[in-house]
Structures are given as C-alpha cells and as structure tokens.
Amino acid sequence: MKFSLITPYLPSEYDQLLALKTNLMAQTTTDFEWLIAGTLPIDLDQTEWQAPFTIRQVHPKASTVGAARNAAMAVAQGDWLVFVDSDDYLLPTALATVTALEDLKSTTFIDLNQYPTYEPHVSFVNSLTQTSATDTLPKWGGPKRQRLRNRSLNLPADLLTELPTTTPASSAVQNWLTHKYLLFTGEDRFEQFGRQAKITGKILNRQLVEQHHWQFDEANALYPDYHFLTQAMLATPTYLRLADPLYVRVKHNDPINQPSIHQLEDPHRWHHRLAAWQLALVDLPVGPLHVAFSRFTLDRLHRYLYQALATSSETTVADSPALMDQLHDYLQLVDPDALRELPHNSRQILRAIRRQPRVPQFQINVLVRLRQLNRVIRHRGRGITRLAYNWWFTKLPIKPRTILYESFLGRNFSDSPKAIYNYLEKNYPVRFHHVWVMNPGVSETPAGRPNTKVVKRFGWRYMYYLATAKFQVINMRQPKWFIKRPGTKFLATWHGTPLKHLVFDMDNVASANPLYKSIFYQQSRQWDYLVTANQFSVDVFEHAFMYPTDQMLPSGYPRNDILSAPDKDEQAQQIKRKLGIPLDKKIILYAPTWRDDDYYGVGDYKFTLKLDIDRLKRELGDEYVLVLRTHYFITEHLDTTGFGDFVYNESSYDDISELYLIADVLITDYSSVFFDYAILKRPILYFVYDYEKYGSVLRGFYLNMETDLPGPLLKTNDDVLATLHDLPAVTQQYAAAYQRFSQRFNAWEDGHASQRVVDTFFADELHH
Numbered sequence: 001m002k003f004s005l006i007t008p009y010l011p012s013e014y015d016q017l018l019a020l021k022t023n024l025m026a027q028t029t030t031d032f033e034w035l036i037a038g039t040l041p042i043d044l045d046q047t048e049w050q051a052p053f054t055i056r057q058v059h060p061k062a063s064t065v066g067a068a069r070n071a072a073m074a075v076a077q078g079d080w081l082v083f084v085d086s087d088d089y090l091l092p093t094a095l096a097t098v099t100a101l102e103d104l105k106s107t108t109f110i111d112l113n114q115y116p117t118y119e120p121h122v123s124f125v126n127s128l129t130q131t132s133a134t135d136t137l138p139k140w141g142g143p144k145r146q147r148l149r150n151r152s153l154n155l156p157a158d159l160l161t162e163l164p165t166t167t168p169a170s171s172a173v174q175n176w177l178t179h180k181y182l183l184f185t186g187e188d189r190f191e192q193f194g195r196q197a198k199i200t201g202k203i204l205n206r207q208l209v210e211q212h213h214w215q216f217d218e219a220n221a222l223y224p225d226y227h228f229l230t231q232a233m234l235a236t237p238t239y240l241r242l243a244d245p246l247y248v249r250v251k252h253n254d255p256i257n258q259p260s261i262h263q264l265e266d267p268h269r270w271h272h273r274l275a276a277w278q279l280a281l282v283d284l285p286v287g288p289l290h291v292a293f294s295r296f297t298l299d300r301l302h303r304y305l306y307q308a309l310a311t312s313s314e315t316t317v318a319d320s321p322a323l324m325d326q327l328h329d330y331l332q333l334v335d336p337d338a339l340r341e342l343p344h345n346s347r348q349i350l351r352a353i354r355r356q357p358r359v360p361q362f363q364i365n366v367l368v369r370l371r372q373l374n375r376v377i378r379h380r381g382r383g384i385t386r387l388a389y390n391w392w393f394t395k396l397p398i399k400p401r402t403i404l405y406e407s408f409l410g411r412n413f414s415d416s417p418k419a420i421y422n423y424l425e426k427n428y429p430v431r432f433h434h435v436w437v438m439n440p441g442v443s444e445t446p447a448g449r450p451n452t453k454v455v456k457r458f459g460w461r462y463m464y465y466l467a468t469a470k471f472q473v474i475n476m477r478q479p480k481w482f483i484k485r486p487g488t489k490f491l492a493t494w495h496g497t498p499l500k501h502l503v504f505d506m507d508n509v510a511s512a513n514p515l516y517k518s519i520f521y522q523q524s525r526q527w528d529y530l531v532t533a534n535q536f537s538v539d540v541f542e543h544a545f546m547y548p549t550d551q552m553l554p555s556g557y558p559r560n561d562i563l564s565a566p567d568k569d570e571q572a573q574q575i576k577r578k579l580g581i582p583l584d585k586k587i588i589l590y591a592p593t594w595r596d597d598d599y600y601g602v603g604d605y606k607f608t609l610k611l612d613i614d615r616l617k618r619e620l621g622d623e624y625v626l627v628l629r630t631h632y633f634i635t636e637h638l639d640t641t642g643f644g645d646f647v648y649n650e651s652s653y654d655d656i657s658e659l660y661l662i663a664d665v666l667i668t669d670y671s672s673v674f675f676d677y678a679i680l681k682r683p684i685l686y687f688v689y690d691y692e693k694y695g696s697v698l699r700g701f702y703l704n705m706e707t708d709l710p711g712p713l714l715k716t717n718d719d720v721l722a723t724l725h726d727l728p729a730v731t732q733q734y735a736a737a738y739q740r741f742s743q744r745f746n747a748w749e750d751g752h753a754s755q756r757v758v759d760t761f762f763a764d765e766l767h768h
Contacts, residue, residue, distance in 0.1 A: 003032035003095055004078030004206065008060075008068030009086040011040040012258075016087045018048060023089045025051055028096040033078060036086075037068035065261065066216035066224030069199075073209060080110075081206050083199045087250050087260070094246035098203060101181070101240075109236035110203035111195065115245030118253045118514035180243035189239055190292035196239060197296060199225045201247035204232055222261055222269060223276035230280045234289055255518045256546070257504065267318035270308065273300075274326040281333040294338035297330075302346045309359060310368040312390070320359050328357035345370070385463045386481065393467035398487050399433070401765060404469040406437040408476060408495070410457035412654035413444050415475045416493035416531060416757075419558035423754035424762075425449065431765070435465045444654050471762070477523050484526040491761050492527040493558065496672035497537050497745060500593075501700045502544040521546060529761055533557045533675065534745045540702055553760055556753035562657050563679040564751030572661040579648060581625055581662070588616070588724070589663035591629040591656070592687070593671035610689050611667070612717040617646040619721055629659055629673075665727060667720065670701075674710075678742055679749050683727050684711035687720055710738035 005024070009017050017036060024034060033054040036042070042049070042057055049055060060071035073081060080098070084090065094112055098104075184191060196202075214231050217224040233239075255263035266272070277297045284290045308315040317323060331339070331354035339347060345367045352360045369391075376383045403424075405417040413436065424432055434452040438445050447454040455461040467485070472478065475493045484490060503520050513519060524530075524545050530552045532538045538554065541547050565571065576583055590611055616626060626643075630651045650659060660666075660676060665683045668674050674684050686709060705713060711734055714720050723730055759766070 001031060001033060001078045002029075002099055003080050003082050003203075004072075004076035005032055005034045005082045005084050006069055006072040006076065007034065007036050007084050007086050008065045008072070009036055009038040009040070010063075011038070013038075013086045014040065014042070017042075020084070020086055020089065021049065021051060021055070024053070026092045027053075027090065027094065028092055029099060031099070032082075032095060033076075035072040035076060037072040039063050062218050064218050064221050064224060066220065067218040069216045069224070070218060073206075076206055079206060080203050081209060082112075082203050083201070084247075085200045085249075087252070088200060089248040089250065091246045091248070097242060097246060104240075105238065106205040106208050107236050108205075108238045108240050109196065109232060111239065111241040112201040112203065112247035113242045113245045114195075114198065114201045114247050114249045116249045116251055118251045182241045182243060184239040184241070185237060187288070189237065190233070190288055192239075192241075193292045193296050195241065196233060197226070197229060199229060200249060202229075204236075208235065217276060217279065220272055220276050220279075222264070222266065222272040226276040226280040227283065230284055230289065230293055234284070251514065253514050253517060254504065255515070256521045257517075267316045270305065270317055270323055271319070271326060274323070274330050278326070278330045278333060281330070286335075291335045291338055294335035295341065298334060298338055298342060298350075301327075301350065302342055306346070306349070306364050306367050309361075309364050311361065311365050312368070321357075324353060324357040324359055327353050385458055385460050388460070389463035389467055390481070390483070393464050394483050394485060396464075396468050398470050398485065399465075399468045400470050401431065402433045402435060402465065402469040403471040403473060404435045404437065404465050406457075406472075406474045406476075410437045410439040410442075412442055412652075413438070413446055414559075414655040414657075415495060416558040416754075417473045417475055418655065419561055419754045420473055420491075420493070420757060421446065423558070423758055425452075427758075428766070435469060437462060442654075477520065478526065480519050480523060482523070482526065489528045489761065490526055491529050491531070491757070492524070493531040493757075494537075494541075497533050497675040498540050498544065498702055499672050499675075500670055501702065502540070504546055505540075505544045505700075527551070529553050531555055531557065531757055533560070534748055536702075536745060553757055554748065555756040555760075556748035556750065557676065558754035558757055559655075559657050560676050560679055560749050561751045561754050563660060563676065564749060568661055571658075575658045575662050579627075579650065579653075579662075581627075581648060585625045586623055586664040587627055587662050588620075588624050588665050588667060589627050589629060589659055589677075590667045590687075591671055591673045592669050610717075611687060611720070613643055613647060615717060615721060616724075617643060620724060621646050624664075624724075627659060627663065629653065629656055665724070675745050678710055678738070679746050681738065681742070683730055684709075685720065685723055685730070686711055686713045687715075688713050689715055691715060708741070710734055710741040 007017070007020065021034070030053045033056060034051075035056050035058055037058040037060055039059060041059075044055055044057060056075070058068070058071045058075060060067040069083070082095070090112070098110060098112075104110075190196070209232075212231065212235060214228050216228045217226075252258055252260045252263055259265075277293075280293060281290070281297075284293060307313055308317050309320070327350075331350055339350065342350070345363070349360055349363050349367065352363065372387055372390075376387055403421075405421055407413065407415045407417045421434060421436075425434070429450065432451065434446070434449075436446050436452065436454045437457050438454050439457050445454050446452045453461070453465075455465060466472075466482065470487065471489050471491070473491045473493065475495045477492075478490070503517055506517075524547055527547070528551065530541060530545070530547055532541065532552045532554055533556055535554070538549055538552050541552065542549050562568065562571070573583065576587075581587065592609075592611075613626065616624075625645070626647050628647060628649045628651055653659060656673065657676070660673075660680060663677070663682070665685065666674060666677045667685045667687050668677075669686060669688050674686075677684060686705070688705070691705070691713065703709070712719075712723060712730060714723060
C-alpha cells in the first residue's frame with residue numbers, strides 16, 4: 001500500500017469528517033488507507049462510510065491531537081504517511097501526482113502545497129466542476145483581483161541541459177514537466193521554513209518515522225507538532241514542494257461556534273507555544289535548522305507577543321510571571337545571531353527578559369505605541385484620529401446627556417435613528433445634546449437644528465463624541481475597534497426584518513471579511529439593546545446574532561411610525577413635490593437587493609439591472625413613473641440616462657420610508673423592504689429572475705417564498721408587465737396571504753414604536 005492518510009477528529013467534527021470521506025473518494029488512485037483517530041465511536045459499516053479504499057478507526061488514549069496522530073501512526077501500513085485534517089481537502093490528483101514522482105527517496109520531506117481559504121466545501125467542489133485547467137490557482141479563495149499569473153519553477157540544474165529542442169526529453173525531464181515541483185536542499189533547505197512548520201499536507205516515509213521513533217507531543221493540546229516536525233526536518237536533507245496547490249486548508253470562518261485549535265481563546269496559549277518551542281530547541285543541534293527555527297519563533301514573538309502583553313491589550317495572558325520564566329528559559333536556547341537580527345527595541349526587550357524573568361512593561365507599552373504611530377506615518381496620517389481616540393479621548397469624562405446617532409455608516413439622515421431623534425427633539429426639546437455622524441457630501445442633514453451638531457465620520461470631533469457620548473444610537477454596526485466605556489449605553493436599531501440568512505446562519509460570506517462572524521459577535525456584545533420589528537425577528541436574531549432575547553426591545557421599528565401617521569397622505573403629496581414627480585402620476589417603486597456573488601473584490605460590488613425599463617415606459621409611461629431605490633452597496637453603479645422623465649433614480653435619497661409613502665406598488669426581490677412596505681397594504685410584486693440560483697447557492701432564506709409572501713413571484717419581464725396591467729386581480733388573489741403576512745410581521749407597527757424605544761432606552765434620564 002502506497003499511502004496511509006492520518007486524520008485526527010473531535011466528536012463535533014463528524015459531519016466534516018464525512019465530507020472529507022466524500023472528497024477522498026474523488027482521488028484518481030485508491031492505493032491508500034484512511035486512518036481516522038478520535039474518541040467518538042463511528043460505525044464504519046453504515047452505508048455512508050462505504051468507500052473504494054480502506055477506512056480504519058483508531059481510538060487514542062488521550063483526547064489531544066498529538067495522541068490521535070500517534071495512535072494512527074502506530075497502526076499505519078502504507079509506505080508514506082499523509083497528514084490531513086478533518087476540515088481540509090485534497091485535490092483529486094494529489095496522491096496520484098506524488099505516486100508518479102520518480103526516484104523519490106525515503107529521506108524526502110514532501111509538501112502537497114497548501115492553499116488556504118475561508119470558503120467552505122461547496123465553493124471548492126463547484127470550482128472543480130467548472131474548470132479543467134490544472135496549472136492555475138483555484139477560483140475558490142484568495143484575492144479576487146490579484147491572482148498569481150505565473151510562478152517560478154526550479155528545474156534541477158543537472159536536467160536543464162536536457163530540455164527538449166527537436167529531440168524528445170529524457171524520462172526525468174518529462175516527469176518533472178508533468179508533475180512540477182520545487183526542490184530545496186543544502187543551504188536552501190530551510191529557506192521557506194514557515195511553509196514547512198505545519199504538519200497538514202505533509203508526507204513522510206513511514207519507515208523513517210518508525211526508525212527514529214518520532215512522536216507528536218500528546219501533552220500539548222495546542223501545539224503538538226513542532227518537536228515532531230523539527231526532528232523530521234533534521235533527518236530529511238531534501239524538501240520537495242509540488243508547484244501547484246493540491247492541499248486545501250479550510251480556515252474556520254466561525255471562531256465562536258466552530259473554532260479551530262488555533263482560534264480557541266486560551267489565556268495559556270503563549271505558555272503552550274513556548275513549551276513546544278523549547279521542547280523542539282532542546283533536541284536541535286547547533287546548525288542551519290537550529291538557526292532557522294530560532295528565527296521562526298523569534299519572529300512570532302516580535303510580531304505578536306508584545307501586543308498581548310501591553311497594558312492596553314484586550315488579550316488575556318494568564319500568569320505572566322510563569323510565562324516570563326518560560327520565556328527566560330527559551331531565550332537561553334535560541335541562536336544568538338538570530339536574536340541579533342531582530343529590530344532594536346524588540347531585541348532590547350527580549351534581552352532584558354533573558355537577563356531577568358520579568359515583564360518589562362514600560363518598554364513593551366512604548367514599543368506597541370510606536371508601532372501604532374508608525375502605522376499612521378506609513379499611511380500618511382490616515383488613522384491619526386483613531387489613535388487619538390484610543391490614547392486620549394477614551395480617558396475623558398462621559399458627557400451625561402449627549403447622544404451620538406449614525407445611520408448606514410453616515411451615508412444619510414434616515415432610518416430609526418432619525419425617527420428617535422425627531423421624537424426626542426419634539427417631546428424633550430432641551431433635555432439632550434444630539435450629535436449626528438455624516439459623511440461629506442450628504443445633502444440633507446440636521447445641521448442647524450437646536451442642540452444638534454453634525455460631525456464627519458472618522459474625523460476629530462467624531463472620535464471625541466464616540467468616546468464621550470453617554471448614548472449611541474446606530475442602525476448598523478459600530479467600528480470593530482470601538483471601546484464600550486462603563487456608564488455608556490448602546491442602542492442597536494438594526495435596519496430590517498431578516499429575509500436572507502444572517503451572520504451565524506450563513507455557511508459562507510463570499511464578499512465580506514472572512515472573520516466577519518467573530519467580529520460581529522464581539523461588536524454585538526457591546527449592545528445594551530437591540531430593536532426588533534416583530535416576534536419573527538426576535539426568534540431569528542436569537543440564533544443568527546446569538547443575541548439574548550431579554551436585551552431585545554419588542555417595539556416595532558421607529559422608522560415605520562411615518563407609515564401609520566394620521567397625515568401620511570399629506571406628507572406623500574409634499575414628498576412628490578419635493579422630488580418633482582407629477583401629482584397625477586402613479587409610482588412604481590423598484591427596490592432590488594444586491595447579490596452576494598456580484599462583486600469584484602472584498603467590499604467592491606457590482607450590479608446589473610434586469611428590469612426592462614424601456615418596455616415599462618412604452619406600456620405604462622402614460623400612467624406611471626418608476627422610482628429606483630437600490631442597495632447602498634451598488635448605488636454608484638447605475639446609469640439611468642436615456643429614460644427621460646419616466647425614471648427617478650432615488651437610490652441616494654435619505655429616507656426610504658418617504659419613498660414607501662408615495663409608491664402605489666412595490667417591485668422588489670430579496671430585499672427586506674417589503675416587510676415595512678406591507679404596513680401600507682399596497683400591492684407588492686417580487687421580480688426574482690434568478691430565484692433558483694439565489695435560493696440554493698447564496699445565502700438561503702428564512703421564509704418559504706412560495707407560500708409566505710403577500711404577492712406573486714415573477715421570473716420574467718413578461719410576468720411583471722402582465723401583473724402591473726391588472727393589479728386589482730393581484731390584490732384580490734393575495735388578500736388572505738397579505739392579511740396573514742401582516743399579522744405575522746407588522747402586528748407591532750402602530751405608529752408608536754419611537755415612543756416605546758425612547759421610554760425604555762432613556763428611562764433613567766427621562767425620570768430624573
């Protein structure tokens with residue numbers, strides 16, 4: 001048997017282990033066994049575990065990863081050991097490619113070439129079925145615009161003269177051209193040490209491992225690999241890395257619910273790390289590997305340790321005195337030349353610890369602040385206000401009756417923060433000082449109104465009030481570096497009843513920060529209250545945000561009070577005049593959402609309008625006008641020139657609630673706007689031209705769109721036009737569904753949500 005694949009697993013990893021089994025069945029060779037090592041018993045006789053290769057289960061004596069790998073190695077029968085984690089995957093040709101390598105010596109350290117990605121298995125599988133190219137990077141991870149176009153390949157020198165011209169190449173050259181790889185020997189053996197310092201995706205000769213009695217550290221739950229790896233490197237003079245990535249390392253995008261070992265929050269992490277480094281260094285003789293490992297570990301100290309030990313750090317490091325003792329002992333073992341290569345300040349800190357095992361706190365704090373300042377200088381001043389926020393403004397006294405408002409990241413004066421502000425200004429005109437966050441260029445702002453200031457987002461005054469205002473009222477998320485100070489209160493009004501899966505209910509976040517879930521979790525822990533529009537939202541937010549229900553306000557959305565106002569018809573006429581829309585024209589409001597897969601790169605979105613505006617104008621232009629309201633992600637990507645006075649692009653209009661008031665019919669798709677619009681009891685049409693794709697591939701839905709909506713699903717422009725020509729029939733057909741929908745989602749919307757939110761959130765201030 002050629003290979004023994006070794007996979008440790010935890011009881012919680014059963015599903016991903018089964019997914020890996022499916023992945024391994026795609027290998028183009030079956031000359032391998034798969035050893036799965038864990039404490040959870042698995043019935044391998046079940047149909048789902050049948051495979052064209054041998055699967056054996058191993059039960060380690062301890063529950064650590066090191067113990068699991070050791071137990072599997074002890075019973076392995078293959079010529080080569082392949083280390084594969086349960087959440088990773090192999091490309092179909094991985095094992096066959098290694099098999100085809102000629103003259104492979106037992107003292108070769110083989111690397112399948114890891115390709116790290118945060119995207120889940122479905123993206124990986126879809127990519128494999130969509131492309132037959134074998135010499136390009138996969139399309140399921142990595143920067144979208146900075147794809148590697150070529151890579152250097154170091155053909156062994158003794159074969160360079162044998163490159164084919166007019167005659168056939170030798171078998172060795174042909175083998176290399178077919179199965180390209182890079183060789184590192186001699187002085188270059190440890191040049192790319194970081195790549196070699198991860199056991200996953202590596203292949204070692206089993207007899208070599210048994211001959212040297214190498215073992216993983218069973219006592220170190222977080223870092224069991226370093227001693228094993230360094231001993232393996234010591235005995236393998238050749239490092240062979242395949243040129244193309246054949247091992248997919250899936251990084252976890254949910255460190256809260258499914259953390260990898262390296263994402264676990266452990267206050268003793270640095271203790272485990274230093275223990276592993278020290279164990280490895282003790283058994284390394286003086287030489288190139290000792291120098292390489294010293295550089296590798298010192299670099300990690302230099303980059304990460306000081307931030308963790310700084311007084312301002314949010315990271316918890318347990319038992320600093322014991323850690324200093326460990327660090328002191330470790331520093332006696334590192335190569336002196338490697339230590340001298342560190343920057344001056346870092347070198348001085350470590351030398352001080354090497355002399356005496358105590359935390360040089362002042363030096364560490366200075367270094368951390370210098371790094372923060374250097375980052376600002378490198379970015380030509382960008383971030384200087386944030387530095388002031390962290391260093392100074394958060395030390396100032398809290399302003400007791402000051403409220404900071406922000407709507408859609410400062411893009412406009414709108415939504416529930418606006419409704420709460422208007423209510424407070426009307427009912428408590430001199431009680432509070434109001435500070436609104438606005439981006440430059442916003443046309444309508446509350447500037448000039450009593451007791452109100454407008455500040456530029458991320459400007460000096462913004463940072464000052466963000467740090468000192470007692471109340472924050474925000475409808476999206478605060479900056480991830482925001483510091484929730486004692487004595488302050490944060491109100492998250494959110495911005496819609498959820499239709500699409502959110503945060504922890506999402507498998508993949510294709511266009512967001514890969515650590516989006518972790519960031520969201522930390523931010524939402526700073527919210528004192530979360531406003532909810534209905535019981536449905538309460539239920540969803542409990543699992544999608546992992547937010548406690550006793551901190552949710554069952555109030556309805558303050559922004560929707562205008563839709564139940566006694567004078568809403570008069571307000572609608574005023575809004576029409578303001579926008580220049582003829583009073584005798586009916587209005588179609590088209591408000592589509594953005595698509596998760598319609599983007600160029602992280603945070604860089606695109607959008608293509610699929611509604612046939614030309615045809616709408618021809619058939620309905622005498623009676624209607626079309627008002628466009630797209631998601632703010634893609635507002636700047638629309639061109640509506642050429643449609644004359646039929647189209648009004650109000651994508652940048654501050655308050656969508658005012659657009660609801662003037663609209664006679666709404667056309668939307670997967671945007672949550674229809675929840676609010678339904679308060680008006682007017683027709684709603686769903687133009688879902690990509691329904692099958694959007695429902696199955698992207699984020700999924702909380703509702704059954706076939707049965708739960710108060711209007712028809714329309715998949716073509718023909719359907720849309722036919723429905724618009726006969727709206728009374730649609731109203732009659734969906735009357736019962738509309739009533740059920742309203743009872744489910746709008747029972748709390750009675751025009752008094754602002755009052756309920758204010759009475760709860762500001763209760764202490766109002767009763768003084």
